[in-house]
Amino acid sequence: MHKKQFSTPPRRVALFVTCMVDMIYPEVGMATAELLERHGVEVVFPYEQTCCGQPAFNAGYRDEARLLAHRFIEIFEPFLQQGLVDAIVVPSGSCATMVSHFYAAALFEEATDTAVRQRAEALAAVTFELTEFLVDVLGVTTTNSRFAGKLTYHACCHLLRELKIDEQPRQLLAAIEGAEMVELTGAEECCGFGGLFALKNANISTAMGQRKTRHLAESGADVVALCDVSCMTHINGLLSRQAQRCRAVHIAEVLNSQVDVAVAPPTVAPSAPEKRSRRWQDQKTK
């Protein structure tokens, strides 16, 4: 993947917020925008954006994914060509991989789709994952964030092994004031989400996720930061079902200093209705 080298730091970026952040976790999108603005970057949000096509692509539906890829290019390309923005920033390792790697490498063949492929490659050169953009493009070494508590990091698969981004988020987390960084065993192991895998192979997915949450419990972390809300959803889905205190939080929120352990979400009681006593008096005792 050839990335554009900027002679002057980009001043304006288009935010591809991703459909999951848009619809489920708007606070992650807001934190991303604020974080970028705090570092002197103006954020533009193209309202036509929806999904990058990753779910269809991963399931083997390439014609369908191609439609969405095409649409993505049509939406973001004019912003770049008209000089309204210098780059595209994505707060997700897997969606960034889809746009900056799989569009050109898998969806548009060199021989048959030469023109679109070139457009996809041009787009790929200026598409950055959030922490990659902060560290590699803007040269940020610290986001001047605060966090009171134990913090650890889960390396999401696409971010780590497709985009090779690992040092950047770790460096930003390590620079957070007040945070005690703790080691997570198997930090680079998959959490078991895998898109439709989580449904089609739900029991394997769960077993993998339970391995992750076991390691999280052992780490003693209050918060595990990560760069993808899909993995975050999976890990939190298990942590909250298990009534663990630890929570997975998107790195944008951590770096934007919005995570405060003191007012962490109340823990939910484990759901085991078959074991619950029918007498209300007993339910109060723990």
Place this chain on the structure above:
Amino acid sequence: MTTSVIDLHAPYKERVADALNNKHLKTALNRSTVRMSAQRISAMGAVDGQTLRNQVRQMKEHVIANLPDLLEQLESNIQANGGQVHWAQDGAEVNRIVLEIARKANVQKVIKSKSMATEEVHLNDALEAAGMQVVETDLGEYIIQLNHEPPSHIVAPVIHRRLEDIAQIMQDKLDMPPTLDPEVMCAVARVKLREEFLKADMGVSGCNFAIAETGTICTVTNEGNGRMTSGMPRVYVVIMGIEKIVPTPEDAFLQYQALCRSATGQNFSVYLSMTSSPRQPGDADGPEEFHVVLLDNGRTDMLEKGYGEALMCIRCGACLNVCPVYREIGGHAYGSTYSGPIGAVISPILHTDVTNSEKLPHASTLCGACREACPVKIDLPRLLLDLRSDQVQAEQGSWFDKVAMQGFVQTMTSRARYENAGKLASVGSNLLAGLTGGNIKFMPPPLTAWTNSRNFPPFAKHSFRELWQERTSRRKEISGERTTPPAP
């Protein structure tokens, strides 16, 4: 008792459920896969691992591009050395060829050195059905043969058993006193196997790599059973997949290095056995007959269908050891001779009768750990994606998947439909979440598969785009000018 109940032909879902419910399997896999991965990393780190991988990759690319020529070169060199070469289209043909060799040489007892190719074609069953006695001589294979189990790993066939289970099997089947000392168990097996080696008429092995330039078959073992299989019986038969070929002795040592370091984390295996010919006049020992069976069984299909990269595999098992899916379910759940990421790629293409092989390309999160571990840098996630795409192209996907995916894309190709779907999901999911206190704990099928074990958050009441629009217009009001450029 540890009598095996492993049914490779059970439906995929059953195989997986059985594996996940097997506590001992989990223990065994946890112990071994983590250790083997750590050993690999340290052994590859002791040399310039990246350069080694690049070199092997380059060599294998050359091999795949020149496969027909190299195979013919191998054939003519083996023949020139006095060996015989047989070509087999599929498993049935391999078995027919080997049975014919055995019949002509009046073979009663067969010893085998570990071979996945013979597992692939079920050679043992064919030999036993013809009345021959077959004994596996690799220690791991010997143990599972005692318990009538198929191997569950490319290089560590008994990885699905804990030490405690193995002790029990040996106690039951070999009448040995109970012990947890691997050395004692090994010594007992050694005595038993030594008798078998001395009595055998025919030795059968696989092939780790064959050198085209010299017509040499190489087998890599740590127990020396490879040499005894090739050297002691009257007849030696090699079954090799057509991709197990290297051009020169230099290339062989390149692959040998990558194999040992990646498979077991050794610098070198204890034995490397090379056979180029039957016994020559004046030789003290060696087989009177030397046969090499070249097996296709779907390998040329792999090339034709665009999966030639999978033929570069040197069967080190590194991708299995790092695979988070394999670590949970082990090898038998794949239902194939080949498990883990490489098994998920090649099992659906090879001509084998794997039950529900169409499920295997989906038994992966595409996490990419396998590609990082692979000494030949095979892009396994990409091959799995390609297989999934091929299934869709061939209309092999489920009707439900297709409708769901088309609906999804239909929604996502229009801003209005997308925004409306988001609002609908927000109302619906908040209703569900309201019932169970903040998080969704139940969703209707097929999403039940998620909520059976995991919570799901409700959709936001206001999407990011709504919040952003609100923020933008508020800022506009305050500053009295645009803060964002107009959309093109």
